[in-house]
Amino acid sequence: MVSIALAAIFGLIWGSFLNVWIYRIPIQGLSIHSPHWSFCPCCQETIRFYDNIPVLSYLLLRGKCRYCQASIPVLYPAVEIGTALIFVFLVSRYANPLDRIQIIDLIRALMLATVLIPIAVIDVQKYIIPNQLIITGLISASGLNLAESIIHQSFFIFSRYLSWGVVAGVGLQIIAVIGKLVLGRTAMGFGDIKLSVVIGLFLGQWQSLIMVLVGAATCGAIVGTIALTWRQGEDRSRIPFAPFLSLATMVDLIWHEQIWNTYLHLISWPV
Numbered sequence: 001m002v003s004i005a006l007a008a009i010f011g012l013i014w015g016s017f018l019n020v021w022i023y024r025i026p027i028q029g030l031s032i033h034s035p036h037w038s039f040c041p042c043c044q045e046t047i048r049f050y051d052n053i054p055v056l057s058y059l060l061l062r063g064k065c066r067y068c069q070a071s072i073p074v075l076y077p078a079v080e081i082g083t084a085l086i087f088v089f090l091v092s093r094y095a096n097p098l099d100r101i102q103i104i105d106l107i108r109a110l111m112l113a114t115v116l117i118p119i120a121v122i123d124v125q126k127y128i129i130p131n132q133l134i135i136t137g138l139i140s141a142s143g144l145n146l147a148e149s150i151i152h153q154s155f156f157i158f159s160r161y162l163s164w165g166v167v168a169g170v171g172l173q174i175i176a177v178i179g180k181l182v183l184g185r186t187a188m189g190f191g192d193i194k195l196s197v198v199i200g201l202f203l204g205q206w207q208s209l210i211m212v213l214v215g216a217a218t219c220g221a222i223v224g225t226i227a228l229t230w231r232q233g234e235d236r237s238r239i240p241f242a243p244f245l246s247l248a249t250m251v252d253l254i255w256h257e258q259i260w261n262t263y264l265h266l267i268s269w270p271v
Contacts, residue, residue, distance in 0.1 A: 015083030168200025
């Protein structure tokens, strides 16, 4: 229970940090490092530490800036709570302090979630996947894969993850080509392809890639069909795909064994 509570607290704090990424990365001239303090986007007033407590400050301020009374987007506490929930699920899934492999898997899952959460939100808001986050994911995954290879004294581990990263990118590219042929328009952008490579580098196994790519493509097709039916205008078919990739990846990280074993039972394959 202590580990769960710590995961929730750390997730709330980390979610607040990810909100900085989400707001600043798409804006030219801002970086996640400068300025070092948080500020109100409307009045530019510096936000004091007591107004920057995850979720609690939002509730105490009733969703408004202390200085200019501008509304604070509900997205901020939503990202904080969502990050906390994801961290709790991941710690519940992987955290065995006596199992070195599980600790490595937990670090891998937390790093991947850190990249996917801002990518998903930014793609929904701006229809872009920033290269800064893709590069962060590539470097993080490669470094972790190399470290794991050194720990186990096997370069095969690094090459396996690298291979499945390439396979993930090629696999999503094939899905994109099929989607373009069926729909008669571009089904997804190159940013989605790059993101799938990052996901493949982190997951490193074909079962997970099948679940993620098929799950994301299925959800995207369903939502896209609904959007074509109900939305109006030229952008009615424009659907960000990164949220589906991110959601499918999180589901795989948390419930991989349950879903995969259920699938094998359904097709009567011995588990």
